[in-house]
Amino acid sequence: MNRVSKTTELVLRNIEEFRRHSLLVVDPPDSHSVTRLRAECAGCRPAFLHRDYGVYKESLTASDDATSATFDIGFSWPPQGYDSVLIYLPKGKESLDMTLGLLAASARNDVEVYLVGTNRAGIRSSAAVLSRWLEEATKLDSARHGAMFKARCFAHETGAASPQDWEQIWSTSPRGIQLTAVSLPGVFSHGRLDAGTAYLLEHARLPASGRILDMGCGSGIVGAYAAAACPESEVEMVDTSALAIASTRRTIEANGLKNARCYASHSFGNVSGKFDLIISNPPFHSGTDTDYRPTAQFISESARYLAPGGSLQLVANRFLPYQFILRDWFSRVEVLFENRRYRVYRAMEPTQRLQGSRVQPRNRRGGAR
Numbered sequence: 585m586n587r588v589s590k591t592t593e594l595v596l597r598n599i600e601e602f603r604r605h606s607l608l609v610v611d612p613p614d615s616h617s618v619t620r621l622r623a624e625c626a627g628c629r630p631a632f633l634h635r636d637y638g639v640y641k642e643s644l645t646a647s648d649d650a651t652s653a654t655f656d657i658g659f660s661w662p663p664q665g666y667d668s669v670l671i672y673l674p675k676g677k678e679s680l681d682m683t684l685g686l687l688a689a690s691a692r693n694d695v696e697v698y699l700v701g702t703n704r705a706g707i708r709s710s711a712a713v714l715s716r717w718l719e720e721a722t723k724l725d726s727a728r729h730g731a732m733f734k735a736r737c738f739a740h741e742t743g744a745a746s747p748q749d750w751e752q753i754w755s756t757s758p759r760g761i762q763l764t765a766v767s768l769p770g771v772f773s774h775g776r777l778d779a780g781t782a783y784l785l786e787h788a789r790l791p792a793s794g795r796i797l798d799m800g801c802g803s804g805i806v807g808a809y810a811a812a813a814c815p816e817s818e819v820e821m822v823d824t825s826a827l828a829i830a831s832t833r834r835t836i837e838a839n840g841l842k843n844a845r846c847y848a849s850h851s852f853g854n855v856s857g858k859f860d861l862i863i864s865n866p867p868f869h870s871g872t873d874t875d876y877r878p879t880a881q882f883i884s885e886s887a888r889y890l891a892p893g894g895s896l897q898l899v900a901n902r903f904l905p906y907q908f909i910l911r912d913w914f915s916r917v918e919v920l921f922e923n924r925r926y927r928v929y930r931a932m933e934p935t936q937r938l939q940g941s942r943v944q945p946r947n948r949r950g951g952a953r
């Protein structure tokens with residue numbers, strides 16, 4: 585059997601807690617965890633609320649029970665309700681705050697809440713956030729470099745029942761185009777324009793028309809800029825995060841953009857056809873080292889989604905060795921602009937010989953972001 589995450593190991597040590605309840609699991613970290621929890625907790629028929637599309641799709645593939653999982657941001661699901669909730673600690677305190685606030689506002693009856701996470705992700709300091717929304721918070725267990733808390737949620741009015749209550753709305757005007765952006769906690773660069781993204785918007789070269797893909801759209805600011813700057817284009821914005829998709833849809837709405845749409849996709853999973861421009865401040869997953877394998881994978885796949893004459897344009901910390909990866913997959917790679925921190929790359933003309941094969945990650949280390 586595949587290994588589950590350390591956090592799921594910690595949950596499995598305490599599985600007796602869950603067997604008596606109808607259980608909702610929020611943000612399971614991987615599909616192996618879903619499979620194990622389904623097997624170990626069969627009697628309580630756990631339901632899974634996913635906010636990561638990649639894990640959601642993988643879990644669906646691993647199971648024939650599509651009715652017990654959803655990809656969403658709220659707690660109005662599952663329709664039959666639940667009397668205990670297991671939450672995997674999300675990234676960032678604000679995101680946990682929103683998760684608990686939405687739960688407290690929408691739970692139909694009193695529920696037992698379990699929160700599990702690693703020390704590295706900040707589980708120790710999350711007890712204070714738990715106490716803000718829930719009662720009787722206690723530490724249930726600590727092991728595997730992590731901890732698990734238990735608390736009770738008494739359904740009550742919180743004044744923060746809808747995701748919109750958690751939004752931040754901000755403005756920016758790249759190259760003089762006035763835009764409004766909306767973001768939820770947990771979304772990259774929540775409430776402000778990231779410096780790297782700002783650099784990309786200042787220097788990207790947009791086609792006058794055609795299809796544009798914003799990969800990893802976050803709050804949707806890159807795609808919104810492209811749609812507003814090129815009204816003749818059709819812009820598609822994708823992200824793996826449910827919070828990002830909800831934010832981007834609100835950004836599209838806030839700017840009245842008729843030529844932009846957003847949908848869930850883990851990398852190119854749900855994307856079809858060819859694009860005249862693929863633009864991105866690409867995803868990073870970082871621990872202590874920057875891990876650029878997801879970006880390397882994204883670059884290699886982009887080569888297959890470009891229309892003739894199309895380009896991939898991305899911004900990256902200048903110390904990251906992306907030009908080497910880009911050159912593996914494209915014949916023409918140029919630095920459009922650079923400053924002390926960032927580079928904006930443009931890559932064109934995918935190399936034929938490598939198309940269709942999977943990327944072999946290079947064994948080079950990137951600098952910290």
Ligand SMILES: C[S@@+](CC[C@H](N)C(=O)[O-])C[C@H]1O[C@@H](n2cnc3c(N)ncnc32)[C@H](O)[C@@H]1O
Pocket residue numbers: 638771772773778781799800801802803804805806822823824825828849850851852864865866867868878
């Ligand atoms: C660096 S952020 C950029 C967000 C936004 N474009 C901006 O510039 O503010 C990268 C985004 O990629 C998304 N992401 C990470 N892995 C992904 C994947 N495999 N497929 C699609 N999106 C992904 C993250 O959720 C995040 O929103």
